[in-house]
Structure formats: structure tokens, C-alpha cells
Amino acid sequence: MTDALSITRDLVRCPSITPADAGALGVLEKLFKAAGFETHRVTFSEAGAADIDNLYARIGNTSPHISFAGHTDVVPPGDEKAWTVGAFSGEVKDGFLYGRGTVDMKGGIACSAAAVLQYLGQHGGKPREDGTGSISFLITGDEEDVAVNGTIKLLQWAEARGEKFDHCVLGEPSNVETLGDCIKIGRRGSQSGTLYVEGVQGHVAYPHRASNPVPDISRLIVALSEEPLDHGSAQFQPSNLEFTSVDVGNPATNVIPGQARAKFNIRFNDRHTQGSLRELVEARLAKATGNRIKAHIVWEPSNANVFVTKPGAFVDLAVAAIEDVTGRKPELSTSGGTSDARFISNYCPVIEFGLVGQTMHQIDERTPVSDLEKLTKIYRGILDRYFA
Numbered sequence: 001m002t003d004a005l006s007i008t009r010d011l012v013r014c015p016s017i018t019p020a021d022a023g024a025l026g027v028l029e030k031l032f033k034a035a036g037f038e039t040h041r042v043t044f045s046e047a048g049a050a051d052i053d054n055l056y057a058r059i060g061n062t063s064p065h066i067s068f069a070g071h072t073d074v075v076p077p078g079d080e081k082a083w084t085v086g087a088f089s090g091e092v093k094d095g096f097l098y099g100r101g102t103v104d105m106k107g108g109i110a111c112s113a114a115a116v117l118q119y120l121g122q123h124g125g126k127p128r129e130d131g132t133g134s135i136s137f138l139i140t141g142d143e144e145d146v147a148v149n150g151t152i153k154l155l156q157w158a159e160a161r162g163e164k165f166d167h168c169v170l171g172e173p174s175n176v177e178t179l180g181d182c183i184k185i186g187r188r189g190s191q192s193g194t195l196y197v198e199g200v201q202g203h204v205a206y207p208h209r210a211s212n213p214v215p216d217i218s219r220l221i222v223a224l225s226e227e228p229l230d231h232g233s234a235q236f237q238p239s240n241l242e243f244t245s246v247d248v249g250n251p252a253t254n255v256i257p258g259q260a261r262a263k264f265n266i267r268f269n270d271r272h273t274q275g276s277l278r279e280l281v282e283a284r285l286a287k288a289t290g291n292r293i294k295a296h297i298v299w300e301p302s303n304a305n306v307f308v309t310k311p312g313a314f315v316d317l318a319v320a321a322i323e324d325v326t327g328r329k330p331e332l333s334t335s336g337g338t339s340d341a342r343f344i345s346n347y348c349p350v351i352e353f354g355l356v357g358q359t360m361h362q363i364d365e366r367t368p369v370s371d372l373e374k375l376t377k378i379y380r381g382i383l384d385r386y387f388a
Contacts, residue, residue: 002031002117004372005097007110009090012099016072018145019050024072024106028113028139032057035117036125037137042157044149052142052149056158059120060127060134066386067136067168068112068379069151069344071143074101075361082363096366103367108171108354109139111372115379128387135383136165143340151340152303155347165348167314169382170341173357174333179371180326180378184352185315186235186308186334187342188267191274191299195220195243195285198294201258213260214248216293221246221262223288224281229268235308236269236334241281269334270306304338307345314349321381322353325374353378 001007007027014024029039037057045051077087077100085091087100097107116135120126127133138158140150158165174184197217202210221243229239243264248257268277278299289295309315311332323329330353344350355375359365 002114004107004111004114004376005092005369007031007113008097008102008107008372011072011106011110012090012097012101013088014072015088016074016101016141017076018073019052019142021053021072021141025053025055025139025141028072028109028137029055029057031113031117032137035059035120042154044153046148049146049148050142052140054141054150054154055137055139056154058134058136058163060132062132062134063164063166064386065134065136065164065166066383067138067165067348068109068116069138069168069170069340069350070105070109070112070172071140071150071340072101072106072109073141073144074104074106075144078363084364092369095369097369097372098364098366100365102365103173103355103357104360104365105171105173105354107367107372108173108375111375112169112171112379113137114376115383118376119380119383133387138168138344140340147303147340152343155343159347167386168344168348168350169318169379170339170344170350170352171354172339172341172352173354173360174352175354175356177356177358178328179356179374180322180328180330182333183315183318183322183330184334184336184339184341185311185332187306187336187338188236188239188269188334189272189274189302189306190265190267190304190338191277191302192263192265193297193299195224195262195264195297196295197260199256199258199260202256204254204256207256210256212256214257216295217246217260217262220285220288220293220295224264224284227284229266229277229280230271233269233271235310235332236306239266239268239272239277241266268306270308272306274302274305304342307342308334309345309349309351315351317385318351318353318382321378321385324381325377
């Protein structure tokens with residue numbers, strides 16, 4: 001069966017908890033091959049990370065080239081006994097399809113696959129009757145983990161083959177409350193680090209012989225997080241720096257610790273690059289420490305850069321397709337966490353539009369069957385307009 005519900009159920013029944021594939025890519029590869037796609041299964045490796053299997057499928061060899069992207073890996077189900085139905089059963093109950101990955105994001109992939117197969121079936125198996133145009137799928141299996149052997153390397157592999165992408169739709173669950181309320185046209189970048197403050201260990205009864213880093217790190221936390229990094233931009237909300245843990249590694253109550261450390265994360269907008277952001281925070285730290293406090297920051301590597309697909313013809317046709325099916329004009333949003341769109345944006349304009357994300361990663365993750373049908377119609381509307 002090539003309808004969205006059947007494809008989603010087949011995918012959900014594959015317990016593809018990162019990094020396991022559990023047959024999910026095979027479900028899609030079989031469908032694409034039967035429709036005339038050229039398919040490739042590509043495995044990537046990197047020291048310290050699990051090997052990841054990926055799928056690339058394309059039909060057509062000319063522009064315009066639209067790609068649908070997504071990930072078949074899912075987070076663990078948690079306490080399976082707490083689920084209303086089996087976490088990987090793909091069961092429909094009271095009009096809802098249940099299962100881990102239903103929303104994030106096997107449902108989105110299934111809807112795009114169903115839409116493309118329907119479209120090709122009504123256009124002689126080609127994107128355009130004159131033989132021009134291309135449709136492809138970029139499907140990975142490590143988005144929910146470290147994301148080093150998936151989309152980023154699949155895109156590099158495709159580029160080395162001479163593949164060129166004009167536009168991409170990523171089926172992440174972009175909608176907040178109702179299908180059609182939001183398109184993600186960008187994402188803020190993410191940068192993490194650890195603040196270290198040095199002291200001198202000693203006995204609490206003799207504080208003059210020690211230097212306590214705890215009050216100092218408290219002052220620095222306030223200094224770094226109190227002043228805004230910016231006030232937002234045309235497409236983005238303000239950047240924010242959030243401290244997430246403070247630790248001295250000290251089990252004793254009568255010992256002044258010799259070091260304190262605090263982890264933090266920054267979500268930053270297009271007023272910064274990773275380099276300029278680090279320079280800004282380092283300058284504020286230097287000002288706050290003065291000549292007395294000994295402190296430094298260790299920055300973590302990050303592949304989460306800020307990106308934005310500015311409104312234009314591609315965004316407009318997606319908005320029109322959504323409005324035609326749902327009657328809603330979606331908000332153009334850049335909120336939320338990171339996604340694989342950050343990698344795709346280096347190759348072509350990309351938007352994110354999928355199902356409603358309210359239950360993703362939760363017990364009883366589920367989506368209305370009617371939303372699967374509507375999302376398929378929306379993707380079909382995008383294809384109709386794209387190749388018109």
C-alpha cells in the first residue's frame with residue numbers, strides 16, 4: 001500500500017531506535033525502486049560514533065530538483081507499559097495512529113513518499129511530462145543522536161557525485177497546535193561551553209589560606225547571563241545564554257573547593273557567527289573577572305549554525321499549498337531547536353513542514369489519521385506548484 005497511513009504503520013513497526021535501522025530504510029527503498037527511482041544505500045563511519053545507514057533516491061536528472069528529507073531513527077519509547085498500545089505496534093485507535101516516531105518523523109516521511117508516488121502516477125512516472133525536473137529523498141538514521149554519520153555526510157557524498165539540489169522540504173513536526181499553523185524557515189545556532197573558575201583549596205576554618213571559587217562563579221554566571229546578547233533580528237528572536245549546571249565536585253562540607261565549573265548553552269540568531277559569538281562572551285568574561293578572578297571557557301565543537309530561508313517564491317508556493325488544504329496561512333517561524341536543515345541549508349533553500357509536534361518524544365506519541373491525509377495533500381500541492 002502506498003497511502004500515508006500504510007507507509008507510516010510499516011515504518012513505525014520497525015523499532016529503529018538510534019542507531020538501529022531495523023528495516024525502516026528498506027521499507028522506503030522498496031517503494032522508491034518500484035516507482036522507478038535510482039536508489040543508493042550508503043553507510044558512513046566515524047571514530048567514537050556508530051555506523052549509520054542512509055538512503056538516497058532520485059528520479060529525473062535535470063533541474064528543477066526538489067528533495068524531501070527526513071530521518072527514520074527514533075528516541076527510545078521509555079516505559080512501554082505506560083503506552084496505551086504497543087510503542088511499535090502502529091495501531092490506530094479512535095482516529096489516531098500511535099507509535100514511537102509517528103510524529104517525529106516517520107509520519108512526515110510517509111506523507112512525502114505517498115504524495116510523490118501519487119504525483120508520479122498521474123504524470124507518467126516523471127516529474128514533468130517533457131522529461132525535465134527531478135525529485136529525490138534524503139533519508140538518514142542518526143538525527144536523534146550526534147548527527148555525524150547521517151545527513152551531513154550524505155549531502156557531501158551526493159555533491160561528490162555531482163548532485164545539485166534546488167530546494168528541499170524537511171518533514172520535521174513543525175506545527176505547534178494545529179496542522180498549518182507554522183513553517184520553519186530557519187533555526188538559531190547552538191553553541192555550548194563550560195566556564196571554569198580557579199580557586200585555592202583549603203579548610204573552611206581558615207578561609208584566609210584559601211580562595212573560594214563558589215562566590216566568584218556565582219558573580220560570573222550573573223554577569224554573563226544578565227546582559228542580553230542582542231535584541232533579535234528581522235527573522236529571529238533574541239539570542240539567549242542559559243547556564244544548565246554548576247558543580248564543584250566537592251562532597252565535603254568543611255573543605256573550600258579548588259575549582260568550580262558551570263555548563264551553559266547559547267541559542268544564537270543571525271546577528272552572530274560562532275566565532276563572533278565566542279569573542280563577545282569572552283570579552284564579557286574578561287570584563288567581569290577583572291584582575292582578581294581566574295576563569296576561562298572551554299568551548300565545545302558545534303555543527304549547529306544559524307540559517308534562514310528568506311521569504312520568496314519557494315516559501316510562497318508552500319504557504320499557498322498549506323492554505324489551500326487547511327484554510328490557514330502559516331506563521332513563518334525560526335523558533336525551536338536544531339534539525340538536519342542546518343546541513344541542508346548549505347546546499348539549497350530549505351523549509352521544515354510536517355505534522356503537529358505536541359506528542360513527539362512522549363509516551364503515546366500519536367497523530368490523527370486525518371492529519372496524515374492532509375499533509376499528503378499539502379506535499380502534493382507543493383509538487384503541483386513546483387513543477388507547474
